Amino acid sequence: MATTPPVKIAVIGVGHLGKNHARVLRELPSAELVAVVDAREKVAKEIAERFHCEALTDYKQLKGRVDAATVVVPTRHHFEVAKWLFENNIHALVEKPMAYTIDECTKLIDMAKKQKRILQIGHIERFNPALKSIRNAMKTVAFIEADRLSPYPFRSTDVGVVMDVMIHDLDIVLSIADSEVEDVQAVCTPVLSKRFEDIASVRLTFKNGAVANITASRISDKSVRKMRIFCADSYLNLDFAAKQAWIYKKTPKLDQADFHVENLDVSNIDNLMQFVFNDLIRVEQVVIGEEEPLKEELRHFIQCIQKGERPEVAGEEGLAAIKLAHEILRVAREHYEKHVPAEHRKW
């Protein structure tokens, strides 16, 4: 049986995240890391040496030499680089946020379609085993709470916390609410940044009644990436950073017609907490493998190229998250301008 040849690939931008793309691609048997590209020659050379590939300083030098590339440059360059890749028949994984504007995202989707190229967006949390492990337990989502906090990164300063950080949760929430957004309430404020918001608090209401409260901060003194999902008959607790998940489910006792928690005589139950979280509600810590989300994400990209399949997070999903982020920023800006006098505005 003929084996599929490895996909010839390059990483464009090998800073904080891109060097990890290079490491993972070098490890994947289905990929051949041909080159890394970085505008900073010293950085390109150092990473190329580490991962045994060519160092380039201009992505246009990739013409005719690779099947695919990952775009890991700052957001302001995503559109220009991805556009060039499609013009040159190269499949692209574009890091999140997909691009600055809705128009840029739409153009990239159209170009990828026209050129029959794969376009995947780097919403890496979709490949986090914590989220993957609870997908099947998630039925009739009623309420979602998400917190994503981190210290100031001193990178990604060309976007605010909504585009940089909250975008992960916007994509996840859109993928699990299974309904259109009906209402957006949002408050944002800058703290350290001059041009962008550093904290955002958002409440989304979906047409099916589901509600999501999402908080993001990039001036926190600790890192938190957590989500709680309340469904009709279960509660799912996810820790993306720890790659752990817990499923809370009602025991059959609670559904018995003659059982009423209000009528219980609890005077002779020693440990009420244990009673609730044992007899009435079962807590299961999901056993999660050691897989690295980035490896799963890049393996998926390569597989989509080899099999001609649609990626789980394609351009359309990237665009949906960008559209929602823009709406959040519009609503938050309106709120800010209404409540902060012009002479005190910093955003």
Ligand SMILES: NC(=O)c1ccc[n+]([C@@H]2O[C@H](COP(=O)([O-])OP(=O)(O)OC[C@H]3O[C@@H](n4cnc5c(N)ncnc54)[C@H](O)[C@@H]3O)[C@@H](O)[C@H]2O)c1
């Ligand atoms: N999916 C995630 O969880 C995640 C995490 C971090 C960053 N990102 C995204 O990855 C992208 C890069 O972020 P980062 O933190 O690695 O930034 P970074 O600043 O650390 O690295 C960017 C690199 O791109 C290089 N570069 C800039 N313009 C270039 C050009 N035109 N051609 C070639 N190289 C160029 C820079 O020299 C730098 O080395 C951003 O879009 C960011 O949002 C995603």
